[in-house]
Ligand code: ADP
């Protein structure tokens with residue numbers, strides 16, 4: 001017996017089921033399952049994905065397929081009491097593609113297949129409705145010609161418009177049966193002109209043409225690109241569903257619609273959707289006429305509405321998840337045409353998951369796995385009031401989520417000044433570390449250049465501020481203190497609003513709504529915490545950030561960058577004085593000024609993190625970042641510090657570096673300027689002792705940055721330990737502390753065993769480790785990295801998702817080497833990757849102790865860590881790849897076009 005290539009569904013003879021998704025595709029498995037559990041579906045049959053594989057590989061259909069299709073068609077004729085190509089009750093079918101995962105680029109559904117001049121006349125006679133018959137016919141010719149024969153739909157639309165104009169009517173629904181009959185003839189003539197062949201009249205020929213087109217669409221560049229980006233194998237293939245037609249366009253007791261079993265934007269448990277009376281197929285989505293809200297269906301077609309409610313209940317009970325349904329009502333009879341798990345917003349996902357636990361449908365474990373960690377991001381930031389009307393200036397990269405309004409400022413100093421008493425938005429071509437003081441006080445940041453990992457984007461995400469980056473349409477005119485976009489000129493001081501979640505730049509002040517952390521959210525997170533093994537800390541530099549992060553569930557600080565404290569207010573002058581000092585005595589004076597300020601900072605942070613570990617990184621950036629630029633600034637500073645300006649210029653020049661990222665920074669500063677390490681350690685320990693005396697539990701972990709050799713760490717640690725001993729002796733007390741290092745250079749990873757001899761913990765600085773492993777500067781990579789990713793040279797932006805193959809190998813190796821020397825070595829991650837769900841999965845797998853990420857990503861990391869632990873426990877296949885955002889789909893489309 002030949003292999004089985006076709007599975008029947010409906011009419012009590014269903015052969016497939018929801019378990020057969022790989023073989024029947026999502027749509028086919030769904031139709032079979034609905035039929036199985038007694039939901040009304042029009043009968044039909046599915047040609048398996050295996051046929052697609054064989055056909056694409058061998059260039060022909062497998063033996064036995066034609067016979068099996070013929071037999072299934074005969075069965076369908078019996079079940080419907082109609083005949084394919086028949087003169088009395090003609091059987092019409094839809095031909096629908098359907099792979100295991102839905103993807104763009106696949107063939108669009110063809111409806112009403114089987115119509116020709118003969119069967120159209122028969123359909124008119126059988127239904128007693130000429131208009132209906134010819135409306136169906138012209139739709140079929142149009143769709144088939146477009147999808148199978150490659151004659152663009154717009155040609156047909158033009159003919160329809162011509163006819164409407166000639167008749168003086170505006171709506172498609174006003175076309176008469178005769179108009180439609182004539183349109184069919186003109187459509188066919190058009191097809192002949194374009195293809196030099198007659199439109200296929202023979203239903204069998206139509207059917208095989210459509211089947212061929214479905215299989216062919218598996219290989220379109222758009223579908224291929226989508227699969228590559230989403231890691232879906234090219235070998236899966238698509239199924240073909242051939243489904244007997246039901247007609248929503250048979251009058252006012254007919255219609256078609258879509259429904260969700262729960263509200264996909266809020267998660268509320270109620271039927272939600274849209275419905276059109278007297279319409280077919282895609283009319284609802286196509287927006288040709290305004291559909292009714294689903295509640296309107298209750299009045300229009302009460303019986304069918306109640307059947308729909310019942311079907312929705314049945315399907316939700318059965319699938320134990322919210323469903324997205326397509327349905328049609330033919331003369332008062334309801335049919336379902338599709339069911340699938342509903343797409344939903346982050347907010348809805350949380351509410352649905354928690355309520356389904358309360359309803360006893362799913363376990364807390366399942367609830368946790370139902371919510372995509374990346375989606376939580378939407379919940380944690382303010383958003384533009386959905387009801388507000390907006391004047392859009394342009395749309396660019398959604399670089400850091402959230403929404404904010406403020407007055408436009410063009411330079412960081414101005415921002416710092418103005419931002420102290422009113423909200424400002426910093427608008428720059430691009431930002432650099434020197435702009436930091438202006439960024440901190442801004443409500444949001446808009447840049448004209450740079451990508452998702454540009455300086456502005458990374459810093460903004462770290463601070464939980466919104467940022468729109470790479471706005472090429474924004475034309476800056478700094479000289480006149482204005483910019484223009486979308487034909488509007490915006491001057492300094494004007495209000496604008498940024499939407500970092502969608503990338504919108506909006507004129508004026510638009511109301512925003514605060515995120516609301518619901519009880520549902522907290523319950524879900526508590527469950528997640530119960531499952532995860534990784535701890536989650538935060539990257540925070542201020543007491544305020546620390547408090548925010550604590551509210552989001554951070555279990556400590558994984559990275560406190562002390563240089564940010566140096567930039568604040570007039571501290572920068574003391575820092576400059578320290579750097580430019582020419583004698584030890586001069587330096588001691590400057591250091592003495594900084595000490596109390598740093599001590600106060602640390603006290604604030606220790607208090608905020610009472611009882612939790614705080615990792616403090618000693619000074620890291622290159623010195624020149626602190627120094628004055630240009631003659632005016634130098635003169636100014638020389639006056640303030642009482643130094644000779646000429647001498648100062650020489651000093652400043654001495655610190656100039658051509659490649660600062662690989663220059664005099666990190667522990668190299670501490671080695672050559674031990675006073676800095678000494679001062680910072682003293683500030684930390686004095687702060688620790690002080691707050692401990694007030695009853696605060698402190699656990700400082702001092703982190704030496706940019707270590708490349710064991711010797712560097714050994715020397716820096718010696719200073720820290722000496723200062724600690726000194727402070728403890730003076731105060732006659734002690735504080736438990738750790739000294740460890742950041743692993744952010746390949747050499748450190750390669751010699752991690754040597755380094756571990758001097759380290760009490762490791763923390764992978766995966767941002768720098770990615771830069772140094774790839775030999776790639778993050779700030780410059782924006783120019784070509786997106787192209788790399790689009791062309792598939794790299795699977796992902798390695799600054800967003802850890803490069804497991806390369807950087808990950810170093811992380812894994814260094815962890816093993818380190819723990820080989822010290823079995824209980826505490827190992828964490830403090831790069832942006834700590835808040836990226838896919839990277840978190842990897843960090844879990846290598847057995848790290850914790851990840852640390854920006855405060856607003858903490859819940860994302862907690863949930864991702866729970867997913868990692870739960871997926872580790874089960875041997876279930878991985879969940880379907882997350883749907884890509886529309887913007888990404890557009891990108892793929894643009895790519896496929898060239
Ligand atoms: P998509 O994946 O684009 O939704 P579908 O195959 O689900 O494609 O169908 C497109 C539209 O045609 C939907 O509105 C669907 O309900 C409708 N449709 C598909 N098959 C039939 C059928 N046999 N009878 C009536 N309508 C159908």
Ligand code: MG
Nearest residue numbers: 027326337338
């Ligand atoms: Mg559909």
Ligand code: MG
Nearest residue numbers: 705744765768
């Ligand atoms: Mg670093």
